[in-house]
Amino acid sequence: MASEAAARPLPVVDFLKIPDAGEPYLEGTRCKACGSVYLGERSACSKCGAVGQLEPKRLANEGELYVYSIVHRSFPGVQVPYVSAVVDLKGGGTVKGNLIGIDPSPEKIKMGMPVRVVFQDALGRKDRDGNSYLSYFFEPA
Amino acid sequence: MSDAYVVGIDMLKFQKAGTAKSVQDLGGRVALLALQDAGLTIQQMEALYCGNLYQAGAMVGQRILQEIGQTGIPVVNVANACATGATAFREAWMAIQAGAYDLVLAVGVEQMSAGLLGGGGGAKGIPKEGLLGSATMPAVFAEAGQEHARKYGTTFEQFAKVSVKNHHHSTLNPKAMYQIETPLETVMNAEMIAYPNTKLMCSVNVDGAAAAVLASEKKAKELGLMKRAVRIKASVMTSDPWQERDLVMPDVNTCTRNAAKKAYEMAGIGPEDLSLVELHDCFATAEILHYENLLLCGEGEAGRMIDTGAVALGGKIPVNVSGGLLSKGHPLGATGIANIYEVSTHLRGEADKRQVPNARFGLTHVIGLGSACGIHVLEKVA
Ligand SMILES: [Zn+2]
Numbered sequence: 001m002a003s004e005a006a007a008r009p010l011p012v013v014d015f016l017k018i019p020d021a022g023e024p025y026l027e028g029t030r031c032k033a034c035g036s037v038y039l040g041e042r043s044a045c046s047k048c049g050a051v052g053q054l055e056p057k058r059l060a061n062e063g064e065l066y067v068y069s070i071v072h073r074s075f076p077g078v079q080v081p082y083v084s085a086v087v088d089l090k091g092g093g094t095v096k097g098n099l100i101g102i103d104p105s106p107e108k109i110k111m112g113m114p115v116r117v118v119f120q121d122a123l124g125r126k127d128r129d130g131n132s133y134l135s136y137f138f139e140p141a
Numbered sequence: 142m143s144d145a146y147v148v149g150i151d152m153l154k155f156q157k158a159g160t161a162k163s164v165q166d167l168g169g170r171v172a173l174l175a176l177q178d179a180g181l182t183i184q185q186m187e188a189l190y191c192g193n194l195y196q197a198g199a200m201v202g203q204r205i206l207q208e209i210g211q212t213g214i215p216v217v218n219v220a221n222a223c224a225t226g227a228t229a230f231r232e233a234w235m236a237i238q239a240g241a242y243d244l245v246l247a248v249g250v251e252q253m254s255a256g257l258l259g260g261g262g263g264a265k266g267i268p269k270e271g272l273l274g275s276a277t278m279p280a281v282f283a284e285a286g287q288e289h290a291r292k293y294g295t296t297f298e299q300f301a302k303v304s305v306k307n308h309h310h311s312t313l314n315p316k317a318m319y320q321i322e323t324p325l326e327t328v329m330n331a332e333m334i335a336y337p338n339t340k341l342m343c344s345v346n347v348d349g350a351a352a353a354v355l356a357s358e359k360k361a362k363e364l365g366l367m368k369r370a371v372r373i374k375a376s377v378m379t380s381d382p383w384q385e386r387d388l389v390m391p392d393v394n395t396c397t398r399n400a401a402k403k404a405y406e407m408a409g410i411g412p413e414d415l416s417l418v419e420l421h422d423c424f425a426t427a428e429i430l431h432y433e434n435l436l437l438c439g440e441g442e443a444g445r446m447i448d449t450g451a452v453a454l455g456g457k458i459p460v461n462v463s464g465g466l467l468s469k470g471h472p473l474g475a476t477g478i479a480n481i482y483e484v485s486t487h488l489r490g491e492a493d494k495r496q497v498p499n500a501r502f503g504l505t506h507v508i509g510l511g512s513a514c515g516i517h518v519l520e521k522v523a
Contacts, residue, residue: 010266012266012267012269012272012273013269013273036383036385038385038388039388039389040388046383047383066288066291066386066390067284067287067288067291067390068284068287069275069279069280069283069284069287069335069336069337069338070333070335070336071271071275071277071279071280071334071335071336072332072333072334072335072336073257073279073332073333073334073335074257074270074271074275074277075257075268075270075271075277078268078270078271079271080271082271082275084274084275084280084284084335085274086274086284086386086389086390088386094385094386094388094389094390095389096273096274096389096390097272097273097274098271098272098273098274106297106336106337111287111290111291112291122267122272123271123272125267125268125272126267127266127267133266133267135272135273136273
Protein backbone atom coordinates (compact mmCIF):
# COMPACT_ATOMS: atom_id res chain seq x y z
CA MET A 1 0.00 0.00 0.00
CA ALA A 2 1.53 3.30 -1.12
CA SER A 3 1.54 5.98 1.54
CA GLU A 4 0.32 9.49 0.89
CA ALA A 5 2.87 11.85 -0.60
CA ALA A 6 4.05 14.41 1.93
CA ALA A 7 2.68 17.90 1.50
CA ARG A 8 6.15 19.40 1.73
CA PRO A 9 9.24 18.23 -0.15
CA LEU A 10 11.59 15.98 1.79
CA PRO A 11 15.32 16.72 2.12
CA VAL A 12 17.44 14.86 -0.46
CA VAL A 13 20.07 13.99 2.17
CA ASP A 14 20.04 13.93 5.96
CA PHE A 15 22.42 16.88 6.15
CA LEU A 16 19.99 19.18 4.34
CA LYS A 17 17.77 20.73 7.01
CA ILE A 18 14.36 22.26 6.28
CA PRO A 19 13.18 24.27 9.29
CA ASP A 20 9.49 25.08 9.79
CA ALA A 21 10.37 28.74 9.57
CA GLY A 22 13.29 30.22 7.69
CA GLU A 23 15.57 29.07 4.89
CA PRO A 24 16.84 25.54 4.32
CA TYR A 25 20.51 24.98 5.14
CA LEU A 26 23.23 22.33 5.17
CA GLU A 27 24.35 20.97 8.50
CA GLY A 28 27.69 19.42 9.33
CA THR A 29 29.28 18.01 12.43
CA ARG A 30 32.01 19.88 14.28
CA CYS A 31 34.45 18.29 16.71
CA LYS A 32 35.00 20.48 19.78
CA ALA A 33 38.30 18.71 20.46
CA CYS A 34 40.08 19.21 17.12
CA GLY A 35 37.85 21.69 15.27
CA SER A 36 37.33 19.57 12.18
CA VAL A 37 34.03 19.87 10.32
CA TYR A 38 32.42 17.20 8.17
CA LEU A 39 29.12 15.84 6.91
CA GLY A 40 27.14 13.17 8.67
CA GLU A 41 26.92 11.77 12.19
CA ARG A 42 29.54 9.54 13.86
CA SER A 43 30.12 7.65 17.07
CA ALA A 44 33.36 9.57 17.58
CA CYS A 45 35.43 12.11 15.65
CA SER A 46 36.89 10.46 12.56
CA LYS A 47 39.91 12.74 12.66
CA CYS A 48 40.99 12.61 16.31
CA GLY A 49 38.78 9.87 17.77
CA ALA A 50 37.38 12.14 20.53
CA VAL A 51 34.20 10.76 22.07
CA GLY A 52 31.27 12.98 23.12
CA GLN A 53 32.74 16.10 21.53
CA LEU A 54 30.64 16.33 18.38
CA GLU A 55 28.11 19.10 17.84
CA PRO A 56 25.93 20.10 14.89
CA LYS A 57 27.18 23.07 12.86
CA ARG A 58 25.20 25.10 10.36
CA LEU A 59 27.30 25.31 7.20
CA ALA A 60 27.76 28.48 5.16
CA ASN A 61 26.04 29.03 1.83
CA GLU A 62 29.18 30.57 0.36
CA GLY A 63 32.22 28.68 -0.76
CA GLU A 64 34.79 28.09 -3.45
CA LEU A 65 34.94 25.49 -6.22
CA TYR A 66 37.71 23.13 -5.21
CA VAL A 67 37.62 20.75 -8.21
CA TYR A 68 35.10 19.48 -10.75
CA SER A 69 34.47 17.01 -13.54
CA ILE A 70 32.14 17.38 -16.49
CA VAL A 71 30.17 14.16 -16.65
CA HIS A 72 29.17 13.06 -20.15
CA ARG A 73 28.26 9.47 -19.47
CA SER A 74 26.28 8.23 -16.51
CA PHE A 75 23.68 5.62 -15.74
CA PRO A 76 20.58 5.25 -17.93
CA GLY A 77 18.05 7.99 -17.28
CA VAL A 78 20.57 10.46 -15.86
CA GLN A 79 20.66 13.60 -17.96
CA VAL A 80 24.14 14.58 -19.22
CA PRO A 81 26.29 16.59 -19.44
CA TYR A 82 26.40 18.03 -15.96
CA VAL A 83 29.12 19.39 -13.73
CA SER A 84 30.05 17.34 -10.66
CA ALA A 85 31.62 19.83 -8.27
CA VAL A 86 33.48 19.59 -4.98
CA VAL A 87 33.00 22.79 -2.99
CA ASP A 88 34.79 23.97 0.15
CA LEU A 89 32.33 26.02 2.22
CA LYS A 90 33.42 29.10 4.15
CA GLY A 91 34.05 28.22 7.76
CA GLY A 92 34.53 24.51 7.08
CA GLY A 93 32.84 21.56 5.44
CA THR A 94 33.27 20.17 1.92
CA VAL A 95 30.21 19.22 -0.13
CA LYS A 96 29.79 17.58 -3.51
CA GLY A 97 26.96 18.45 -5.87
CA ASN A 98 25.93 19.74 -9.27
CA LEU A 99 27.28 23.10 -10.40
CA ILE A 100 24.53 24.82 -12.38
CA GLY A 101 24.15 28.14 -14.17
CA ILE A 102 27.36 27.79 -16.14
CA ASP A 103 28.34 26.18 -19.46
CA PRO A 104 29.65 22.65 -18.85
CA SER A 105 32.99 23.49 -20.45
CA PRO A 106 36.55 23.55 -19.09
CA GLU A 107 37.00 26.98 -20.68
CA LYS A 108 34.23 28.45 -18.53
CA ILE A 109 34.71 26.68 -15.21
CA LYS A 110 37.59 27.93 -13.07
CA MET A 111 38.82 26.01 -10.07
CA GLY A 112 38.85 28.36 -7.09
CA MET A 113 35.89 30.41 -8.36
CA PRO A 114 33.39 31.60 -5.74
CA VAL A 115 30.09 29.72 -5.66
CA ARG A 116 26.94 29.82 -3.55
CA VAL A 117 24.61 27.06 -2.37
CA VAL A 118 21.05 27.24 -3.70
CA PHE A 119 18.08 25.06 -2.83
CA GLN A 120 15.73 23.77 -5.56
CA ASP A 121 13.54 20.83 -6.41
CA ALA A 122 15.55 17.64 -7.03
CA LEU A 123 15.30 17.70 -10.85
CA GLY A 124 11.72 16.47 -10.63
CA ARG A 125 12.77 13.12 -9.17
CA LYS A 126 10.18 11.46 -6.96
CA ASP A 127 10.37 8.38 -4.76
CA ARG A 128 8.05 5.37 -5.07
CA ASP A 129 5.50 6.99 -2.77
CA GLY A 130 5.33 10.09 -4.95
CA ASN A 131 7.21 12.36 -2.57
CA SER A 132 9.13 15.24 -4.09
CA TYR A 133 12.50 16.31 -2.74
CA LEU A 134 14.38 19.47 -2.05
CA SER A 135 18.02 19.35 -3.17
CA TYR A 136 20.99 21.69 -3.04
CA PHE A 137 23.01 22.93 -5.99
CA PHE A 138 25.91 25.30 -6.54
CA GLU A 139 25.92 28.28 -8.83
CA PRO A 140 28.57 30.88 -9.63
CA ALA A 141 28.49 33.64 -7.01
CA MET B 142 62.17 -14.57 9.95
CA SER B 143 63.39 -15.72 6.55
CA ASP B 144 62.43 -14.30 3.17
CA ALA B 145 59.48 -15.61 1.19
CA TYR B 146 59.66 -16.20 -2.57
CA VAL B 147 57.40 -16.42 -5.55
CA VAL B 148 58.34 -19.78 -7.09
CA GLY B 149 55.49 -20.11 -9.57
CA ILE B 150 53.21 -17.51 -11.11
CA ASP B 151 50.94 -17.07 -14.11
CA MET B 152 47.89 -15.27 -15.41
CA LEU B 153 45.24 -16.02 -17.98
CA LYS B 154 44.96 -13.69 -20.95
CA PHE B 155 42.27 -11.26 -19.87
CA GLN B 156 38.99 -11.58 -21.77
CA LYS B 157 35.85 -9.57 -22.43
CA ALA B 158 33.77 -8.97 -19.29
CA GLY B 159 31.11 -11.58 -18.70
CA THR B 160 32.44 -14.14 -21.18
CA ALA B 161 34.23 -16.50 -18.78
CA LYS B 162 32.63 -19.84 -17.99
CA SER B 163 32.69 -19.29 -14.22
CA VAL B 164 34.80 -17.82 -11.47
CA GLN B 165 35.90 -21.23 -10.23
CA ASP B 166 36.86 -22.30 -13.75
CA LEU B 167 39.03 -19.20 -14.22
CA GLY B 168 40.56 -19.61 -10.76
CA GLY B 169 41.15 -23.33 -11.17
CA ARG B 170 42.83 -23.00 -14.55
CA VAL B 171 45.14 -20.23 -13.42
CA ALA B 172 46.04 -22.08 -10.21
CA LEU B 173 47.11 -25.09 -12.28
CA LEU B 174 49.26 -22.84 -14.48
CA ALA B 175 51.02 -21.31 -11.47
CA LEU B 176 51.60 -24.77 -9.96
CA GLN B 177 52.93 -26.00 -13.30
CA ASP B 178 55.25 -22.99 -13.49
CA ALA B 179 56.70 -24.03 -10.14
CA GLY B 180 56.72 -27.72 -11.07
CA LEU B 181 54.53 -28.45 -8.04
CA THR B 182 51.07 -29.91 -7.39
CA ILE B 183 48.05 -28.90 -5.33
CA GLN B 184 48.86 -31.82 -2.99
CA GLN B 185 52.00 -29.94 -1.91
CA MET B 186 50.15 -26.71 -1.02
CA GLU B 187 49.51 -26.12 2.66
CA ALA B 188 46.97 -23.29 2.35
CA LEU B 189 45.03 -21.29 -0.25
CA TYR B 190 44.41 -17.54 -0.13
CA CYS B 191 41.76 -16.50 -2.62
CA GLY B 192 40.89 -12.96 -3.63
CA ASN B 193 37.54 -12.22 -5.30
CA LEU B 194 35.25 -9.24 -4.92
CA TYR B 195 31.91 -9.73 -6.64
CA GLN B 196 31.23 -13.18 -5.21
CA ALA B 197 32.84 -12.45 -1.86
CA GLY B 198 30.09 -14.24 0.03
CA ALA B 199 30.35 -17.47 -1.94
CA MET B 200 33.47 -19.40 -0.83
CA VAL B 201 35.29 -18.93 -4.13
CA GLY B 202 38.55 -20.48 -2.86
CA GLN B 203 36.81 -23.71 -1.86
CA ARG B 204 35.08 -23.85 -5.25
CA ILE B 205 38.48 -23.51 -6.94
CA LEU B 206 39.70 -26.54 -4.98
CA GLN B 207 36.68 -28.47 -6.27
CA GLU B 208 38.08 -27.79 -9.74
CA ILE B 209 41.68 -28.83 -9.07
CA GLY B 210 41.77 -31.08 -5.99
CA GLN B 211 40.02 -30.97 -2.63
CA THR B 212 42.97 -31.69 -0.40
CA GLY B 213 41.36 -30.35 2.77
CA ILE B 214 43.78 -27.46 3.30
CA PRO B 215 42.73 -24.22 5.01
CA VAL B 216 41.20 -21.68 2.63
CA VAL B 217 40.93 -17.97 3.31
CA ASN B 218 38.70 -15.85 1.08
CA VAL B 219 39.47 -12.14 1.01
CA ALA B 220 37.77 -9.07 -0.45
CA ASN B 221 39.32 -5.60 -0.39
CA ALA B 222 37.96 -3.68 -3.40
CA CYS B 223 40.61 -3.33 -6.16
CA ALA B 224 43.30 -4.31 -3.65
CA THR B 225 41.71 -7.77 -3.28
CA GLY B 226 44.37 -9.74 -5.19
CA ALA B 227 47.22 -7.93 -3.46
CA THR B 228 45.57 -8.65 -0.12
CA ALA B 229 45.31 -12.39 -0.86
CA PHE B 230 48.98 -12.41 -1.90
CA ARG B 231 49.97 -10.51 1.24
CA GLU B 232 48.06 -12.92 3.48
CA ALA B 233 49.94 -15.78 1.83
CA TRP B 234 53.22 -13.95 2.38
CA MET B 235 52.39 -13.29 6.02
CA ALA B 236 51.59 -16.94 6.66
CA ILE B 237 55.03 -17.92 5.39
CA GLN B 238 56.72 -15.08 7.29
CA ALA B 239 54.97 -16.27 10.44
CA GLY B 240 56.42 -19.73 9.90
CA ALA B 241 52.97 -21.32 9.66
CA TYR B 242 53.56 -22.86 6.22
CA ASP B 243 56.32 -23.43 3.66
CA LEU B 244 54.24 -23.60 0.48
CA VAL B 245 51.03 -21.70 -0.19
CA LEU B 246 48.90 -20.75 -3.15
CA ALA B 247 47.41 -17.28 -3.77
CA VAL B 248 44.73 -16.82 -6.40
CA GLY B 249 43.02 -13.63 -7.59
CA VAL B 250 40.01 -14.03 -9.84
CA GLU B 251 37.15 -11.90 -11.10
CA GLN B 252 34.24 -12.10 -13.48
CA MET B 253 33.07 -8.59 -14.33
CA SER B 254 30.13 -6.98 -16.04
CA ALA B 255 30.48 -4.24 -18.63
CA GLY B 256 29.69 -0.64 -17.85
CA LEU B 257 30.28 1.99 -15.22
CA LEU B 258 31.40 1.13 -11.73
CA GLY B 259 30.35 3.07 -8.67
CA GLY B 260 27.56 5.55 -8.22
CA GLY B 261 24.98 3.06 -6.99
CA GLY B 262 22.24 4.77 -5.00
CA GLY B 263 20.99 3.83 -1.56
CA ALA B 264 17.65 2.17 -0.92
CA LYS B 265 16.19 5.29 0.67
CA GLY B 266 14.70 8.30 -1.13
CA ILE B 267 15.60 9.05 -4.73
CA PRO B 268 18.70 8.24 -6.83
CA LYS B 269 21.47 10.78 -6.19
CA GLU B 270 23.61 10.17 -9.29
CA GLY B 271 23.58 13.23 -11.52
CA LEU B 272 21.78 15.20 -8.82
CA LEU B 273 24.48 15.57 -6.17
CA GLY B 274 27.36 15.30 -8.64
CA SER B 275 28.69 11.92 -9.68
CA ALA B 276 29.92 8.92 -7.75
CA THR B 277 30.91 6.99 -10.88
CA MET B 278 34.54 5.91 -10.89
CA PRO B 279 35.51 7.91 -14.04
CA ALA B 280 34.21 11.09 -12.38
CA VAL B 281 35.76 10.32 -8.98
CA PHE B 282 39.18 9.86 -10.59
CA ALA B 283 38.61 12.83 -12.89
CA GLU B 284 38.12 14.99 -9.80
CA ALA B 285 41.26 13.52 -8.22
CA GLY B 286 43.17 14.41 -11.40
CA GLN B 287 41.69 17.90 -11.43
CA GLU B 288 43.14 18.43 -7.97
CA HIS B 289 46.58 17.83 -9.51
CA ALA B 290 45.68 20.16 -12.38
CA ARG B 291 44.60 22.81 -9.89
CA LYS B 292 47.83 22.58 -7.91
CA TYR B 293 50.33 22.13 -10.72
CA GLY B 294 48.66 23.05 -14.00
CA THR B 295 48.65 19.47 -15.32
CA THR B 296 46.89 19.43 -18.70
CA PHE B 297 44.29 17.26 -20.42
CA GLU B 298 47.00 16.40 -22.96
CA GLN B 299 49.40 15.19 -20.25
CA PHE B 300 46.71 12.96 -18.75
CA ALA B 301 45.95 11.62 -22.24
CA LYS B 302 49.63 10.80 -22.85
CA VAL B 303 49.45 8.19 -20.08
CA SER B 304 46.94 6.30 -22.15
CA VAL B 305 49.03 6.59 -25.33
CA LYS B 306 52.02 5.12 -23.48
CA ASN B 307 50.15 2.24 -21.83
CA HIS B 308 48.33 1.31 -25.03
CA HIS B 309 51.66 1.29 -26.85
CA HIS B 310 53.08 -1.03 -24.20
CA SER B 311 50.09 -3.36 -24.59
CA THR B 312 51.04 -4.04 -28.22
CA LEU B 313 54.04 -5.94 -26.81
CA ASN B 314 51.96 -8.00 -24.36
CA PRO B 315 50.06 -10.97 -25.83
CA LYS B 316 48.14 -11.36 -22.55
CA ALA B 317 46.65 -7.84 -22.68
CA MET B 318 42.95 -7.61 -23.53
CA TYR B 319 43.64 -4.94 -26.17
CA GLN B 320 46.84 -4.58 -28.21
CA ILE B 321 46.10 -1.44 -30.17
CA GLU B 322 48.25 1.64 -30.76
CA THR B 323 46.26 4.73 -29.83
CA PRO B 324 47.81 8.03 -30.91
CA LEU B 325 47.31 11.16 -28.81
CA GLU B 326 44.59 12.61 -31.07
CA THR B 327 42.65 9.34 -30.87
CA VAL B 328 42.79 9.36 -27.07
CA MET B 329 41.86 13.04 -26.77
CA ASN B 330 39.06 12.82 -29.33
CA ALA B 331 37.52 9.65 -27.96
CA GLU B 332 34.10 9.92 -26.30
CA MET B 333 34.37 12.06 -23.19
CA ILE B 334 33.19 10.07 -20.17
CA ALA B 335 34.02 12.44 -17.32
CA TYR B 336 36.33 15.34 -18.16
CA PRO B 337 39.29 14.97 -18.38
CA ASN B 338 38.92 11.18 -18.75
CA THR B 339 37.87 10.05 -22.23
CA LYS B 340 36.80 6.49 -22.93
CA LEU B 341 40.38 5.52 -23.84
CA MET B 342 41.57 6.89 -20.50
CA CYS B 343 39.35 4.52 -18.50
CA SER B 344 40.41 0.98 -17.57
CA VAL B 345 38.81 -1.96 -19.31
CA ASN B 346 36.44 -4.23 -17.37
CA VAL B 347 37.53 -7.80 -18.10
CA ASP B 348 37.27 -11.32 -16.77
CA GLY B 349 40.63 -12.46 -15.52
CA ALA B 350 42.68 -14.48 -13.08
CA ALA B 351 46.23 -14.66 -11.80
CA ALA B 352 47.86 -17.00 -9.30
CA ALA B 353 51.14 -17.36 -7.44
CA VAL B 354 52.88 -20.10 -5.49
CA LEU B 355 54.82 -18.75 -2.52
CA ALA B 356 57.55 -20.63 -0.71
CA SER B 357 59.73 -20.18 2.35
CA GLU B 358 63.46 -19.86 1.69
CA LYS B 359 64.10 -23.26 3.22
CA LYS B 360 61.52 -24.95 1.00
CA ALA B 361 62.50 -23.10 -2.18
CA LYS B 362 66.11 -24.24 -1.70
CA GLU B 363 65.11 -27.79 -0.77
CA LEU B 364 63.00 -28.10 -3.93
CA GLY B 365 65.69 -26.54 -6.13
CA LEU B 366 63.42 -23.62 -7.09
CA MET B 367 65.77 -20.69 -6.44
CA LYS B 368 66.88 -20.27 -10.05
CA ARG B 369 63.61 -18.67 -11.21
CA ALA B 370 62.49 -17.52 -7.78
CA VAL B 371 61.53 -13.91 -7.06
CA ARG B 372 62.22 -12.56 -3.58
CA ILE B 373 59.44 -10.63 -1.84
CA LYS B 374 61.37 -7.72 -0.38
CA ALA B 375 58.41 -5.78 0.96
CA SER B 376 54.68 -6.26 1.43
CA VAL B 377 52.69 -3.35 2.80
CA MET B 378 49.03 -2.46 3.24
CA THR B 379 47.51 0.78 4.43
CA SER B 380 44.04 2.29 4.74
CA ASP B 381 42.94 5.89 4.32
CA PRO B 382 43.82 8.22 7.15
CA TRP B 383 41.39 11.07 7.87
CA GLN B 384 41.41 13.82 5.31
CA GLU B 385 39.14 16.85 5.38
CA ARG B 386 37.48 16.23 2.01
CA ASP B 387 37.46 12.44 2.05
CA LEU B 388 33.70 12.03 2.46
CA VAL B 389 32.94 13.69 -0.85
CA MET B 390 36.27 13.25 -2.59
CA PRO B 391 38.01 9.95 -1.88
CA ASP B 392 41.67 10.54 -1.09
CA VAL B 393 43.51 8.37 -3.58
CA ASN B 394 46.92 9.72 -2.58
CA THR B 395 47.68 9.48 1.13
CA CYS B 396 47.29 5.72 1.59
CA THR B 397 49.67 5.18 -1.35
CA ARG B 398 52.18 7.69 -0.01
CA ASN B 399 52.15 6.02 3.39
CA ALA B 400 52.47 2.55 1.88
CA ALA B 401 55.30 3.58 -0.45
CA LYS B 402 57.37 5.03 2.38
CA LYS B 403 56.97 1.83 4.40
CA ALA B 404 57.71 -0.37 1.40
CA TYR B 405 60.99 1.36 0.52
CA GLU B 406 62.02 1.18 4.15
CA MET B 407 61.16 -2.51 4.40
CA ALA B 408 62.93 -3.33 1.14
CA GLY B 409 65.96 -1.24 2.05
CA ILE B 410 65.96 0.44 -1.34
CA GLY B 411 64.82 3.76 -2.78
CA PRO B 412 62.68 4.57 -5.81
CA GLU B 413 65.87 5.19 -7.79
CA ASP B 414 66.76 1.48 -7.44
CA LEU B 415 63.58 0.29 -9.20
CA SER B 416 63.79 -1.17 -12.70
CA LEU B 417 60.03 -1.09 -13.35
CA VAL B 418 56.68 -0.30 -11.73
CA GLU B 419 53.18 -1.69 -12.27
CA LEU B 420 50.84 0.83 -10.70
CA HIS B 421 47.09 1.30 -10.44
CA ASP B 422 46.16 3.15 -13.65
CA CYS B 423 42.42 2.55 -13.25
CA PHE B 424 42.15 5.92 -15.03
CA ALA B 425 44.80 7.95 -16.83
CA THR B 426 44.43 10.71 -14.25
CA ALA B 427 45.30 8.24 -11.46
CA GLU B 428 48.63 7.22 -12.99
CA ILE B 429 49.88 10.82 -12.96
CA LEU B 430 49.11 11.11 -9.23
CA HIS B 431 50.88 7.87 -8.41
CA TYR B 432 54.21 8.94 -9.99
CA GLU B 433 54.44 11.38 -7.11
CA ASN B 434 52.75 9.16 -4.52
CA LEU B 435 55.32 6.42 -5.22
CA LEU B 436 58.16 8.99 -5.17
CA LEU B 437 59.12 8.26 -8.79
CA CYS B 438 59.42 12.03 -9.20
CA GLY B 439 59.18 15.13 -7.04
CA GLU B 440 56.04 16.97 -6.00
CA GLY B 441 54.32 18.57 -8.98
CA GLU B 442 56.68 16.99 -11.53
CA ALA B 443 54.43 14.19 -12.78
CA GLY B 444 53.09 16.09 -15.78
CA ARG B 445 56.62 16.77 -16.96
CA MET B 446 57.56 13.16 -16.28
CA ILE B 447 55.04 11.84 -18.81
CA ASP B 448 56.19 14.49 -21.32
CA THR B 449 59.84 13.36 -21.12
CA GLY B 450 59.14 9.67 -21.72
CA ALA B 451 60.91 8.65 -18.50
CA VAL B 452 58.04 6.30 -17.66
CA ALA B 453 57.90 4.58 -21.07
CA LEU B 454 59.69 1.34 -21.94
CA GLY B 455 63.29 2.39 -22.58
CA GLY B 456 62.97 5.33 -20.18
CA LYS B 457 64.46 5.84 -16.74
CA ILE B 458 61.67 4.06 -14.88
CA PRO B 459 59.20 2.21 -17.13
CA VAL B 460 55.66 2.20 -15.71
CA ASN B 461 52.92 -0.26 -16.70
CA VAL B 462 54.90 -2.06 -19.38
CA SER B 463 52.11 -4.68 -19.38
CA GLY B 464 49.76 -2.13 -20.90
CA GLY B 465 48.33 -1.32 -17.51
CA LEU B 466 44.73 -1.58 -16.51
CA LEU B 467 43.97 0.84 -19.35
CA SER B 468 44.66 -1.79 -22.02
CA LYS B 469 45.58 -5.01 -20.26
CA GLY B 470 42.29 -4.84 -18.38
CA HIS B 471 41.16 -4.56 -14.76
CA PRO B 472 39.57 -7.70 -13.27
CA LEU B 473 39.27 -6.26 -9.75
CA GLY B 474 40.12 -9.30 -7.62
CA ALA B 475 42.85 -10.51 -9.98
CA THR B 476 44.62 -7.22 -10.67
CA GLY B 477 47.00 -7.28 -7.70
CA ILE B 478 48.44 -10.70 -8.53
CA ALA B 479 48.48 -9.93 -12.26
CA ASN B 480 50.72 -6.94 -11.48
CA ILE B 481 53.02 -9.21 -9.48
CA TYR B 482 53.05 -11.62 -12.45
CA GLU B 483 54.19 -8.84 -14.77
CA VAL B 484 57.03 -7.67 -12.54
CA SER B 485 58.11 -11.26 -11.76
CA THR B 486 58.26 -12.03 -15.47
CA HIS B 487 60.68 -9.14 -16.01
CA LEU B 488 62.81 -10.10 -13.01
CA ARG B 489 63.06 -13.60 -14.46
CA GLY B 490 64.11 -12.13 -17.81
CA GLU B 491 61.15 -13.78 -19.53
CA ALA B 492 59.18 -10.76 -20.76
CA ASP B 493 60.19 -11.16 -24.39
CA LYS B 494 59.56 -8.03 -26.53
CA ARG B 495 58.64 -5.83 -23.60
CA GLN B 496 61.51 -6.98 -21.36
CA VAL B 497 62.99 -4.21 -19.22
CA PRO B 498 66.74 -4.91 -19.58
CA ASN B 499 68.60 -6.07 -16.47
CA ALA B 500 65.54 -5.73 -14.25
CA ARG B 501 66.55 -6.21 -10.61
CA PHE B 502 63.87 -4.56 -8.43
CA GLY B 503 60.22 -4.00 -9.30
CA LEU B 504 57.30 -2.46 -7.47
CA THR B 505 53.61 -3.31 -7.74
CA HIS B 506 50.82 -1.09 -6.48
CA VAL B 507 47.04 -1.23 -6.24
CA ILE B 508 44.47 0.86 -4.45
CA GLY B 509 40.95 -0.08 -3.54
CA LEU B 510 38.56 2.78 -2.96
CA GLY B 511 36.93 2.59 0.34
CA SER B 512 39.99 2.28 1.01
CA ALA B 513 43.11 0.20 0.81
CA CYS B 514 46.56 0.35 -0.72
CA GLY B 515 48.77 -2.69 -1.31
CA ILE B 516 52.40 -2.38 -2.39
CA HIS B 517 54.90 -5.17 -3.05
CA VAL B 518 58.59 -4.82 -3.84
CA LEU B 519 60.11 -7.79 -5.65
CA GLU B 520 63.75 -8.68 -6.30
CA LYS B 521 65.50 -10.84 -8.85
CA VAL B 522 67.28 -13.74 -7.16
CA ALA B 523 69.51 -15.60 -9.60
ZN1 LIG C 1 38.20 15.63 16.44
